[in-house]
Amino acid sequence: MRFTWWKLLSIALLLYAVIGGLLLPVPELTQLGETIRNLYFHVCMWFAMMILFTISIIHSIKYLNNKRAVHDIKSKEYAAVGSYLGILGYATGAIWASYTWADPNNPAYASFGSIMREPKLIGAALALLVYGAYFILRNSITDIDQKARVSAVYNIFAYAMLFPTIWIIPRLLPSLHPGQEGNPALNFNDIDARMRIVFYPAVMGWSLLGVWIASLKIRLEILKEKKFSNE
């Protein structure tokens, strides 16, 4: 096994994120309570997703430059793992929101209705659907070169769509979701120093785990490709 330093770093950072994330002190805020610790997990999913999508688009551009199949495989697998982390981010956000945003005085369906109208949630869902279309598009083209070329171009469009859907439009509309006036958790005035020492390592740990899983899928895909060409 290729036990490189970043794999060990990922394991160490994730263990630190879980243990330190649950035990180290956090600011006491009404309504959030201990759920503020979700920052180390829910927000990290989105950060890791964004990093993986960025790696994916870099490989798409590389593919369009030199037409080497390995870049196509890489851009596909990084996008796949990125989307998976995005779905996990969405799911964890749904759990978190239902215990912090929902008004206990309202019936459940009324709170659900208002939560589902959140621009951040709609934007994130849109972004994930755009990436979902990427995989459908890939699988619908049988010609290998055409598939790689069309999906590389689409991947660039999908990445560009991330900016209006998750970065710009949700910030223009009123929302319960934090981070209205800037980058949530990235802004130094916005995040407590006690949380920063866990949050940044956690982002790195989760991103490295995503890269690790993607690298496994890439190696498997390359093996398949080799086997296919040998037969």
Added chain:
Amino acid sequence: MNKLNKSLLLLFALSITNFLQAQEETMANTMRTNGKIYVVVAVLTTILLGLLAYVIRLDKKISKLEKE
């Protein structure tokens, strides 16, 4: 050999849990303080380690395939 190792490990783990239970009856240990948060930490760490072990195993298997 591998099977023997695994059963030995299991026996070892069981004896540790037995030991912990025996202690709990007389005095509160770390696992029972702070609203039992350490239990949650232990559970999450176990899940995380399990998942990481799975990824490592996959990595090893793929490396083996690559050598062939």
